[in-house]
Every structure is written in structure tokens, then in C-alpha cells.
Amino acid sequence: MANILSARFLCQCAYIILIVLITDAKSNVGRLPPPSCSEDLTQWVLTQELVGKTTVRVQLSLNRSLLLCGNNNDTDCCPEPLCVLETIRVSACLGNTSQASLLIQARIYAQVFPTEPVSDNKTVIPNQVYRPLGSCSCDLTVGACDVRCCCDKDCSPEALKLFQGQCLSGPFGGEVSPVPDYLCIAQSAENAPDWFPFLCVISLPENNPFLGLFYEGDTITPKPRPSFQRPVLSSPLPTHIYQQGDPIFTISDQYFTIPQNSLVGQCVDNAPVAFLKNFQAQCVTRLLSCPTGPPLQTTPTELRVQVRDGQGGVVTVDVTDKMAVDLRPFVASPVAEDGRLLCENVTLALNYKFFWKGNGLTNITLTRILGNVLSASVGLTASYSVVFLNGDALAQPNSGNPGYQVGRPVIGGIVDTLGNGTVIQRTPVNLWKPVSSGLCASEGRIVLFGENSTAGCLLPVSLQNLTQCSLLSQNVASLQRALSTATHIARNGDPDVLNLTDWLNISFVELNSNQPVGGGIGICSGIPSHRHIHVRSIVTEVVGGLPQREIQAVEVSDHVSTWKFECGGGDPCLEPTGIQTFPVTSSITFTDISINTGPPKTRFQINFTEYDCDRNDVCWPQLAFPLTRYYTGESYSLSLAKGLILVFFFIAASILGTPWKQIRQAWRSASL
DSSP states (O other), X not given: OOSEEEEEEOSOOSEEEEEEEESOTTTOOSOOOOOOOOOOOOSEEEEEEEOSSSOEEEEEEXXXXXXXXXXXXXXXXXXXXXEEEEEEEEEEEETTEEEEEEEEEEEEEOBOOOSSOOOXXXXXXXXXXXXXXXXXXXXXXXXXXXXXXXXXXXSOHHHHHHSGGGOOOSOTTSOOSSOOTTBTTSSOTTTOOTTHHHHOBOXXXXXXXXXXXXXXXXXXXXXXXXXXXXXXXXXXXXXXXOOXXXXXXXXXXXXXXXXXXXXXXXXXXXXXXXXTOOEEEEEEEEESSOOOSTTTSOOHHHHOXXXXXXXXXXXXXXXXXXXXXXXXXXXXXXXXXXXXXXXXXXXXXXXXXXXXXXXXXXXXXXXXEEEEEEOSSEEEEEEEEEEEEESSTTOOOOSOSSSBOTTSBXXXXXXXXXXXXXXXXXXXXXXXXXXXTSBXXXXXXXXXXXXXXXXXXXXXXXTTGGGOHHHHXXXXXXXXXXXXXXXXXXXXXXXXXXXXXXXXXXXXXXXXXXXXXXXSTTEEEEEEEEEEEEEEEEEEEEETTEEEEEEEEEXXXXXXXXXXOOOSSSXXXXXXXXXXXXXXXXXXXXXXXXXXXXXXXXHHHHHXXXXXXXXXXXXXXXXXXXXXXXXXXXXXXXXXXXXXXXXXHHHHHHHHSHHHHHHHXXXXXXXX
């Protein structure tokens, strides 16, 4: 044990003193006296270091020598090997009152040095390639003769004569004879089969499994032999080339990770990012105190990661910071309350954009959204997203090529005049998105093509607002319009912003302006609380097995409801300051327009339904299915040509075959 001891106190103390209560544990036994603040003289030196506001590091050092005494005249030495055996009490005092104490059992032995110089001699083990560790590896029994072990020294000459001609051949750990028959040198040219040169193994005779791990053989280069394959010279592939679904690597060959949702719904902080795989994740965290590390507390230096681009180069993440003005999408209650600690610059969202071309990355941009959040049991919803964009950093993501793909965002637009021309400025189509408390967020949830969904949130309304029903109806209608400001919808998944034929006008159904909006005290009717979007699309073609969908029409309609202010018993409240939340919802529905492109039904199919191929398992009209127009695996001309070739071979086989010869012989015999 070293002559330095350390201890740490977590208290506010005026001073710390050292007290040695027992100087020899072997002679002093019994109960320890209570802690005292009187300072005693000991052989220990105490040092203090302030490491925090309420933390003091205490270090004890032994102020004496640890060498053994050479003669009786030495005083500063250890008379026996167990030099120090003491119990030490360290007390932390505030004034004359002991606040805390710590008992330390010190057991220190004297330092002993060798009297003679240390030798560095090592046991030399011979080369074990042909000389095993045991001189007689078949000698397995101590003090007895092992049968057929001719090197066993326990065997008498009389015993050796019994099995002298049947000794174990080949020492374990050495060469084995004969040579295995699969080696190319095992058979001569006289008795080797014709296939042996193509299937034999080229290897040294010393390279055999009996040599074990001790053998370090040399590598030989086989002689060139005739080959049945043409050598193919290919250029070396770049390192870390990316394909769809492959993980992205950093310059240190580590996974590039972003927090993501797992299959069970929980968030994984270090989840790898896959190439060309977009995702959007939300992680809810209960803040008990201010975060001190990632992912909620990040720095631009940590986020500027160098990533391998898949072409042998490196791409650095470009970080842009934004401060969140509205914290409702991220926290449950952003209003200040007593007893909460303000956490500054908390990372609320990380939005990555990966720009790719071919099998590599061209650029990576990151938008980090920061905000000041109050701690103490606050529900924080952090969002993370990754979008892969083809081309440069100025390109915008598409939803298909050329048609829409299910699960991709619906592209909206607003007409904008640029110079002498008209251009469509892209804008998303959103639904309501509630925050953790259920209130409406300032940013909505993006509509995905082909996915019917309904979303809603709660809007706080006071009793005074319900006295002005017309104004309340106009405010709710303006909120519904602000949720999605698009006036046009892209027909395809890759629209041209300069070509107006790629865009459709959204049809808005106006509400009846003559409908009354009042209904009594605390009651308002005709509130446009629900907005419905109806999208009609068709499948225009199939590219690579994927149907390409095109939007034909979009209709937006509002539905009204009656809002009634209630207080427990069901009667309207009379206090104008009362506040109640009312639901505001939005939904979208996708409808496929079916186009019947098949041939019209014949009169036979209409009258004789038992022969209809769509209604019965047995379909006689499709007996020669590959030759009919119902077969769509190939073009009709190609399938017809293949069918005629098969018919030709069948006729040729019939003419040249045995049945035709018998017919000709019968014909000739009948004519004679």
C-alpha cells in the first residue's frame, strides 16, 4: 500500500483537522471515542484542495521512512515488515462542532529490496517444428511402460522386444510419412488418372496438420498452368462505395449516427444512417435538469463531422443554427413558472439534407434548431430528420419519377411572378399537428401521398370570444387557410416549376355565407372546425414494376360545427375570463380512378357465363394462353412468333418421326 491516502467530503466546513485515535490496532481494542475537533500531533500530513463549491479533496501522506531498520541505532525506519498499522479518524468541523467523520484503516508494509542483482536469464525453448516439448510424446503413464512406445524409458529391454517391430511411427510434432494422395507430387505420371492434374493440391510435403501451431511454413508460388477462363482485368473500386441501404461511414471508419425511433417505438441515440433512406423521428424526453451532452446539448464543432463520400473523398457537414421562436411544437408548457431552471441553447431539432450523385455524396447540410427551455419535469419533444436529395444543394426533393410514389410528400405550390414569366414556388400541404399538451402547433404535419389520415388539435377559446361568433368563425377559417397556403398541386412527383401544365388548381368549396353563426349565450354555430382534402389520382403507367400515379383533381372543403362553452354541469359559464379548448381537425382522402383498358366483353361471354374466365377456374378460351392477348408477359408479336416456331418443330417431328414412316410404308403397300 502506498503512503498516500485520499478522501472526499461533500459539506460546507470551516476547517478540517486530523486526529489519530489508535496508534496500534494490535494492542488497543474496544469502542472508539466520539469525534472531536481538538487537533493532535501525528505522523500524518494533511493537505486540502477545494474542487467544487461544496467539495473538498483531503489527502493524507505518511511523514516517515518505510525502509527496514539495519541496526538498533536507526530511528527513522521500520523495525518489522508490518511498518504501520493504525486506525485514523478524519473529522470535518464547523467551529467546534464535528459535521462529518471518516475512519481509515492504514496497513502499510516496509519496502524490501533484493540484496543481489536480478538476473534476466530466460529458459530457452528449442524450435518446436521437429522437436516437440516432450522428448517422448507417447510416454503417457508415469512410472510404467506404455505399449508400442519405443522411447519410453520405463520399458525394460525384455518389454521392448515384445513390440519392437510395431513401434508408433512418426513423432507427434514432426513430418508424417507417407505423403497424402491429394498432393500433386504424390502420384507419378504412370499411374495418375487423366483428371488428377486438374484436381490435385499444390503444397509442400512439410505442410501437414501434424505440425500444429509451432510450424511456420514458407509461402510458395504455384507454377502457371493452363486455364479454361479468360483473365479479366478490372479497375480497383473506390473504398466505401455506397449502395442503397448501406450505412454511411465517417472518416474514422465509424458509423454516422443520428437519433432514430426503433421498432418498439423507443429512441436510439446512436442509430446508423442508411444511404438513400429518408426518415423522420421524434424523441420525447422528460427534463429533470438541464442537459449536458448530446443529443440535447450539442456544439457546432461536434456536428461538423467529416464523412466519406463514397468516391474516395471526404464531405464535411455544413451546420446552420436557428433559434425557435415558438416552443409549442417541442415542449408541453413553455410558460415560465417558479422553481424552474432556464436551460439555454437546447437542441430541439436536427434536420439533415444529404445531396447525392451516383454512388456518392456531394454535400451534407444540417439545420440545428435551438431554444431556451425550462427544466423541472418538462416533456421535451426533439425531432430528427434525414432527406436524400439528388443533385446539388439547391435542388428540392421530388416525390417520384415521373409519377407519385406512395409515402412521399404531396407537392403544393403558389404562383409567383418572376420578371416577365410565371413560376411556381413550392410549398408543403399540411395537416394539423398537436404538441404534447394537445394544443395546435405552428407547423403542421406534411401530407404523404396515398396515405389517408386525420389529425387534430385543441384551440383555447374564452367565453368572451363566444360572444362574437362571426369574428370567431373568421379567425378559425384563417387558421385553417394558414395551415396550408398552397393554391396548386403538382400532377407528377417531379414537376417543373416553370411549366404550368405540370400543376393543377385546387378547387375550394365555399361555405354558405347566409348560414347563421350565433346560437345563444356561450354558443356559436357554423364554426369551420374541420377541413377535408380529397385527392383523385390514376395510374398512368408502370415503370420498373412500380405504378406511376398522377393526380387528376384536388378538392378542399370545410365542415362546420357548433361550439358550446360548458362548466361541469352543462350550463354556460357567465365569467368572461373562462377558457375552454375546442377541437380543430383536418383530414385527407386519396381516391384511385379506375380505368378499364381491357378488351370489351363478347356476346359469348355475356350469354355463357360458365365459360367466363373471370368467374370460373376452368377457362377453355385461354387453353393456348401464351398465344392469346390475355398474356401480358411479352409483346403479342413476340409470343406469337415463339408459338409458331413451336408449332413448326412439332410438325417437323411428326413428319420425320416413326409414325410418319409407318404411314408412308402403309401407303406404299396399299398402292402396290
